Amino acid sequence: MTGNDEYGSEHVEQEPEHIEEPRLASPADRKRSMADAVAVDVARGWRVQSQTETDALLARGGNVNHLLHLVLTLLTCGIWGIVWIAIAIQQQEKHERITVDDYGQVLRQNL
Numbered sequence: 001m002t003g004n005d006e007y008g009s010e011h012v013e014q015e016p017e018h019i020e021e022p023r024l025a026s027p028a029d030r031k032r033s034m035a036d037a038v039a040v041d042v043a044r045g046w047r048v049q050s051q052t053e054t055d056a057l058l059a060r061g062g063n064v065n066h067l068l069h070l071v072l073t074l075l076t077c078g079i080w081g082i083v084w085i086a087i088a089i090q091q092q093e094k095h096e097r098i099t100v101d102d103y104g105q106v107l108r109q110n111l
Contacts, residue, residue, distance in 0.1 A: 025104030030054050037098050037106045046096065054100045057111075062093030 025033070031053045038048060039054050046058040069084040095111040 002016075022103050024102050027053070029104050030100045030102075033104050033106055034098065034100045037100070037108075041096070041098070049095075056098045058098065059097045060094045060096070061091045064088050066092045 003041070034051075034054055034056065038051065038058070041058055042048065046060045049057045049059050051057070064087055066084075066088075069080065069087070073084055074082040097109045097111055098109045101107060
């Protein structure tokens with residue numbers, strides 16, 4: 001259907017497009033999405049602390065060998081202590097939760 005608007009321009013009315021409802025993902029698809037997401041994060045250096053078929057808790061960092069740094073600090077008369085502090089701050093443990101929702105979308109949350 002065509003017509004003129006208030007400025008004299010011709011316009012065509014369009015039928016509204018059919019919007020498809022999102023489909024629920026099967027349990028197998030959700031499990032596969034979770035496995036893929038966890039595999040990517042593990043390759044990036046994260047550790048899996050716990051995991052179910054649709055939820056995982058991962059951690060990163062926190063592996064500072066304080067005994068080694070203490071010995072190095074003593075051997076260098078305290079100079080290595082600056083490096084030790086920087087490493088300890090940088091290597092604080094970080095946590096991430098990965099969840100796969102009912103539609104198969106992977107959701108990530110920093111904890």
